[in-house]
Amino acid sequence: MTPSNEPEGGGSQTLERGLAILLELSRHSEGLNTSQVAAATGFHRSIAHRLLVSLHRTGFAARDDDGRYVVGPTVAGLLGDAGPSLRTIAEPVLQRLAQKLDATASLVEAIGTAAVTTVVAEPPTDGPLFWYRKGSRDPLDHGSGGLACLAAGPPRVSEPERVQGIRDAGYIVTHGEVNVGAHGIAAPLPGWPVRAAINVVTSDPQLADQAIPHVLDAAAAIGVPSDHL
Known part of the structure; x- marks a missing residue:
């Protein structure tokens, strides 16, 4: 039986959920709050909150004073720019x-x-x-x-x-x-x-x-x- 916290066929469910949230943030340049992220991804609000905290702590997401999240600077560093970094x-x-x-x-x-x-x-x-x-x-x-x-x-x-x-x-x-x-x-x-x-x-x-x-x-x-x- 596949463990409940792992997707079928192996891999990490937590990682996949984090990537799903990051993808959703990339679609909304105006930012999303925790409730909106949960609604867009179908995750429980507590799960969305924990993943957003981790993404923010590592720079993959940025958070403004109103609690809205957008894609963070770490992503730009991974992708690189047309010019020198x-x-x-x-x-x-x-x-x-x-x-x-x-x-x-x-x-x-x-x-x-x-x-x-x-x-x-x-x-x-x-x-x-x-x-x-x-x-x-x-x-x-x-x-x-x-x-x-x-x-x-x-x-x-x-x-x-x-x-x-x-x-x-x-x-x-x-x-x-x-x-x-x-x-x-x-x-x-x-x-x-x-x-x-x-x-x-x-x-x-x-x-x-x-x-x-x-x-x-x-x-x-x-x-x-x-x-x-």
Whole structure:
């Protein structure tokens, strides 16, 4: 007898249900709430909710302040674009930035509810440095990288008050918000399909202020996708 949680012939029923929801989201660019997803797919609302939470956490779905879900940035990353990807463009810029500042520079993307480090450029010399590994996850609501990611997108009702100030200034400097003794300098990268930012982390408080124009220059060098120009 086929187990009740597996489709006939093998495979994963949970995976198939998740893909069915993702397909349904792709048909509705205006977004769907949990009840609408359940109605469209025929799944129980609790099942639709659990799968949407997982899709959102991994970036396959994005959720707005009204609770509506759309296809998330991870899907665009899998499919690729007609032009170079953000990560491809950012990598050499971050390498130059890390060498110039002698500090770790990274690309941070908002995936689900976390600020995820997706590209890392290490400094050329050893010292009292803060190392960020690819895949590191930090909060979106505090810390330079997460807050700058939020500022890369349009205003949201639930965002921290200081995010609009980051949009206006084009950068943020934080001190010890995620790691004790760490100073973060980040600049949002608006215009890309994913909310993203350049982030520099250093243990030198003087470098934090000195790095601002260099981080802004790096953000300008990355620019926006050609189809947004």
